Amino acid sequence: MTVTSELQDFIAGLPKAELHLHIEGTLEPELKFALAQRNGIELEHSSAEEVRASYDFDSLASFLTVYYDSMRVLVTADDFYDLATAYLTKAASQNVRYAEIFFDPQAHTSRGVPFATVVGGLRRALVDARRDLGIHAELIMCFLRDFTAEHAMSTLMESLPYRDWILGVGLDSDERGNPPAKFAAVFARARQEGYLLTMHCDIDQEGTHEHIRQVIEDIRVDRIDHGSNAFERPELVAAIQERGLGLTCCPISNGWVVDGVKETEIVGLLEQGVKVTINSDDPAYFGGYVAENYERLAEVAGLGREQLARLARNSFDIAWLSGRERERYLAELDAYAGA
Numbered sequence: 001m002t003v004t005s006e007l008q009d010f011i012a013g014l015p016k017a018e019l020h021l022h023i024e025g026t027l028e029p030e031l032k033f034a035l036a037q038r039n040g041i042e043l044e045h046s047s048a049e050e051v052r053a054s055y056d057f058d059s060l061a062s063f064l065t066v067y068y069d070s071m072r073v074l075v076t077a078d079d080f081y082d083l084a085t086a087y088l089t090k091a092a093s094q095n096v097r098y099a100e101i102f103f104d105p106q107a108h109t110s111r112g113v114p115f116a117t118v119v120g121g122l123r124r125a126l127v128d129a130r131r132d133l134g135i136h137a138e139l140i141m142c143f144l145r146d147f148t149a150e151h152a153m154s155t156l157m158e159s160l161p162y163r164d165w166i167l168g169v170g171l172d173s174d175e176r177g178n179p180p181a182k183f184a185a186v187f188a189r190a191r192q193e194g195y196l197l198t199m200h201c202d203i204d205q206e207g208t209h210e211h212i213r214q215v216i217e218d219i220r221v222d223r224i225d226h227g228s229n230a231f232e233r234p235e236l237v238a239a240i241q242e243r244g245l246g247l248t249c250c251p252i253s254n255g256w257v258v259d260g261v262k263e264t265e266i267v268g269l270l271e272q273g274v275k276v277t278i279n280s281d282d283p284a285y286f287g288g289y290v291a292e293n294y295e296r297l298a299e300v301a302g303l304g305r306e307q308l309a310r311l312a313r314n315s316f317d318i319a320w321l322s323g324r325e326r327e328r329y330l331a332e333l334d335a336y337a338g339a
């Protein structure tokens, strides 16, 4: 079963915010080849089709292996600029009005690419896209949780000269054996420096309920990435609601790294009034940008316009936006979908 073309059009035009998107995960095979050529880097595959065929993940770990290897082609500020510009062009075409974009500085600085190169190229793309495409985007710096807390802290210090260009910090990569508590001091310091806080609680991870508890009670995050396993524990749902925390869910990505889209959890939380949102995570690897993620969820859960508009409304409600800008987008949404 697929959604009707009428619902597809409705989704495409729905004003929305994207809040869970790894810029490195938007590297399409065609751009990967172009950047490899520009930088004189040999690739294992000989065509974009071959690269796509190799994307056959069945777990978070198997995905991450391919993911980090691809980043070798990102070397200069222009490479990061082109990467972000390609994403923002695609997002604007799906009426993403506002995006908060994750980037992983350690995945680049650990290969010898300077922090300034990464953030400089990305920032230039964001500024140009706001002028040329009318899409507003901001950056969230993620720490790699399989690296040490010391490495995260030194990366935090390295980011401070660019504080005005970075809205908040997050935590991603392999969760196994790397609980939120490992980074408590780093996130406490990040808060002191004025950053907003979010953390990944990936789906069906070992210890996931305890990890969700830690991000809420110990780290005191401003948002949770994924985190839909909270659905299984009423006390976690209550804590999320009490603090008004949003969840950034990624249906298509769930289908790759675990068994299924997790529509029961996502829609179940939505119906309980939790601010869940729909996002694309790593669209070049999982084969779907944000509109396709709304479509997939609508398809498997049988959602209609009202629920889809509610998901889009949540995305503006929990975005790290100024009140005025939020009101402007919500008015657009009301005009489109009916208040």
Ligand SMILES: [Zn+2]
Residues within 6 Å of the ligand: 020, 022, 172, 200, 225, 281
């Ligand atoms: Zn993610």
